[in-house]
Amino acid sequence: MLEFSQLEKSYGSRRIFSIPSWRLDEGAYWLQGPNGSGKTTLLRIIAGIISFKGDIRLGGHSLRHDPIAYRRAVSWADAEPRYPAFLTGNDLLSFYLSVKKAPFSQAGQLISAFSMAAYISTRIGSWSDGMIKKLSLVLAFLGAPSLIVLDEPLVTLDTATVQLLYEMIRDHRGQGRSLLFTSHQDLAMLSLPIDRKIFIRDQTLETLL
């Protein structure tokens, strides 16, 4: 499903990744690694946000040669999402709906599930970090991506929302979607269905059982 070929990423003279070839089949994956090992960088590369050498293919679509189809297949939520304070949740939601061509009813369901109806029409500048995190998750689950990439999805969420997130992850897995997330919390302990763990070691990736 997700294939890397000759992927390299450096910041200045410091090399972060050098992955000649790597493949990830459909499933739910937990990306692990110590601080500074490049977890966020890798997720941003997969999301098509930052540049790199080499190529990535998702479901046969190359990020380099078929960027629109690739980006349509992947969704991303940042660890510490930042949105302009002057926008409302509705502004972003409308924007995502139109770009991702997602059904309007899906947005309503997600807003209702995440209990965001009361403040979705207010400016993001007045929101708490937890509310902004919820919005980033709603936006990531919009549309029909084949891979959902979540960077530290549990951070700042309350217990009820964490449970809701687990249910959503299970639902999306049930629908055949793949998920890749990072977390410093023990996801296996939290009964989240993880197919594999991926570890970043020596600028490359190791898939663990």
Place this chain on the structure above:
Amino acid sequence: MDHPRTILWKALIRQYYRQNAGFFLFFFLFFFGIVAPSQQLAYHYAIILGILHTPALMALALFCWLLYALKCIRWIIGIQQSADHAFLHALPLVGRIRAYRLLLEIQIILFLPILLYALPVVIIACIQAIWSVAVLVICFIVWICLISAMLYWYELSYPGRLIRMSLLHREAARKEYISYWSFLLRGLVTQHKALLAGIKLFGCGILYLLLKIQTSADYDIRMPFLIFSVALLGHGALIYETRRTEEENLLFYRSMPVPLLKRMLQYMIFYFLVFLPEIITIGWLMPDHIRIKDALGFVLAGYSTLLLLNSCLFIVSLQRSEFIKLSLGVFGILYFGVLSDDLILLSGFFLLTAGSLFIRGYYRKEG
């Protein structure tokens, strides 16, 4: 001023006018910027007479005032319901009548732009003895202010109950199309309103003053353009801040399935709107004070310069000082363009360069 009033001024009025400065500037330019200062009185007198004597125009004016009132109400209630303004819910403790009176004062001050226009309408209606219209306007405005203050008071006294009023609150998720350029424009208008207003006033003012003195007998466009290009350089600050907002808060856009040409179109629309006041100013002075070919050269050179500077920021990440140096380089090229009387050709070159730099640099592909 007593404490509750001071707090309301700071929390509501000051914030409202600050946040909406761009909105007011736009309407001010729209109403007062399109007519020469000497004709302002006659122009607005004609509009007011139209409102007084044409029922359809009167209905339109009242409808616009109602829309503005709804904007005020939505803004105030949004603020009242935000977590960081929860302290406002202590206001009813000063007593029902006093709290209502304070909120009425707030509404009157928010409604001041409308009141300032409605006042001459009423005065002229009275002078012309059109009493029914005068009474209608007074009743309408009093009604709006009383109802608005009542809604603010109700929200403070019974928090959250107004959430079901669809006119005051947008639906939880509304179906509408929002373009990326509108995010960029709102970012400029809300976060850099002073910078934007200063650059626009300077740019349009310089253009107006320098072009106004041009006559067919004594026509030399080089000096006005050179001074105008300083205002163009000022736009560099707007471009830099816009790119910074994108890198910090709009990073998600890069991950979205949007074709590259459509992305470029967003910047073309955005900078066209940013440059629109200068285009209007030039168009206004054409052809009496600036020849059509020169006007086209001014507009294209200005617009293409903005796009070029924007595209440069996709190629390399520059510090502010480095970007200023780059802008000065572009200024140098513009200087030679105006001296050689080839502004349109130069603009074409700038546009092509801006397009190719954008396509090459947007995703910053490596390797």
